[in-house]
Amino acid sequence: MSLSDINTKLHQIESDLNVFREVFLSDTTDLASQYRRVRNDLRLIAIRQIQVEKNLMLLLTHFGIPSxxxxxxxxxxxxxxxxxxxxxxxxxxx
CATH class of the missing domain: 1.20.5 (Single alpha-helices involved in coiled-coils or other helix-helix interfaces)
Structure with missing residues (x-):
């Protein structure tokens, strides 16, 4: 294998690593974004659950049912x- 062949292979490996790095960073960014979205969705669900429980307590109290x-x-x-x-x-x- 000549020095030129080795140099070509090294450039190919460097190029492949750059592509891998870009894909990895893109996937990491997507995961972080999805995590934030799921976390916000869970917060909204928790808020809705609290609202439903409060409304249920009001209904139970209104109809004289022990809560x-x-x-x-x-x-x-x-x-x-x-x-x-x-x-x-x-x-x-x-």
Whole structure:
């Protein structure tokens, strides 16, 4: 292999490395952008969840249903009974 051949190979390797570097940096930038987008989406979901929970608490309070969690089977039965009352009342309104 001549010195010229070696020099040509080295230039080809350098060119390939530059292409790889550009692709790698592009992919890294895309990943960072996607990460920021997903992080923002998750924040929006969390905000919406809080809003839904607040609205649910307002509805439960409005209809006199305790907003605490059901720790016992009796509380669960009571919640279901109250929920059914609420469900029947709203169906009759339409």
């Amino acid at each position: 605490t969690t059901c720790d016992t089977e009796q509380e669960l039965k009571e919640f279901n009974k109250n929920y059914n009352k609420l469900s029947n009342a709203t169906h009759h309104d339409y």
